[in-house]
Amino acid sequence: MDQQNKLTLQKLLFAFIITISMTFISCGDNAPQDPSKFSNTKKVVNASGLSDFELENGIGPIKQKIELTTIDPVLVKKGQGIFETKCAACHKLDERYVGPAQRDVFKRRSPEYILNFMLNPEENYKRHPEAKKLLGEYLTQMPNQNLTIDEAKAMLDYFRKIADEK
Ligand code: HEC
Numbered sequence: 585m586d587q588q589n590k591l592t593l594q595k596l597l598f599a600f601i602i603t604i605s606m607t608f609i610s611c612g613d614n615a616p617q618d619p620s621k622f623s624n625t626k627k628v629v630n631a632s633g634l635s636d637f638e639l640e641n642g643i644g645p646i647k648q649k650i651e652l653t654t655i656d657p658v659l660v661k662k663g664q665g666i667f668e669t670k671c672a673a674c675h676k677l678d679e680r681y682v683g684p685a686q687r688d689v690f691k692r693r694s695p696e697y698i699l700n701f702m703l704n705p706e707e708n709y710k711r712h713p714e715a716k717k718l719l720g721e722y723l724t725q726m727p728n729q730n731l732t733i734d735e736a737k738a739m740l741d742y743f744r745k746i747a748d749e750k
Contacts, residue, residue, distance in 0.1 A: 632713050642693075642715070643707050644700030645733065652695060655741050655748075662735070663742025670729050671739075677746060682724055690747045695740055702729065702736045 630639065637647070667675075667686075674682035689698060693714075701708050701715065705726045708715035719725060731739065 632711070634711065638712070640694055641696035642698075642700030642704075643712055644704035646696045646699045646703075648696075650696060650699075652744070655744050659738040659741035660745045663738040663740070663745075666731070666735055666739055667742060670731075674724075674726070678750075683722055683726060684718070686743065687746050687750060689743055698740060698743065699733075699736050702731055702739060703733065704728070 630636065632639065634643070641649075671686075675684070675686045677687040678685050693701070697714075705715070705728055709719055709725055
């Protein structure tokens, strides 16, 4: 085989490899996806520029629906302690204070929204229509209380418990 032919062969081989890999890449894109796995992150553009999930559940680290199990008394106690030290300065259970009354927060919001708001208030003020509305009403931005996800989940069980008590 002379040099020229060898080069052409090399080019052909190269083109062949590229074609094959492109086919694989696009196959990957078209491969059937489990819709339940992706529906939460699907970007549905609406007026606020948020996905449907974010609109219902707030913006933050919680990106999927969580499963609520039975209320855990240990978490309730932990949540109550956090409420008294970090939240009671601004929130009461049954009346408006610096922030809204918290006993009925579950009536207003999904559990995921409550978690995302507690964990990431700043971004929700900037981008979420409900948080903006609330800010307009209370005129005070809730400072980030730097809760861990576990602490926020304890707060959630505390909120669920007090909602049941009335
Ligand atoms: C410095 C005052 C302040 C502190 C401390 C504070 N909050 Fe808030 N919080 C607010 C205000 C004001 C709002 C409502 C108005 C707004 O969002 O601007 C609010 C809103 C909320 C909301 C959203 C309620 C809704 O209906 O959407 C949740 C949930 C919440 N706070 C939980 C907490 C928790 C839990 C803590 C303690 C870990 C806490 N807050 C500490 C001032 C505070």
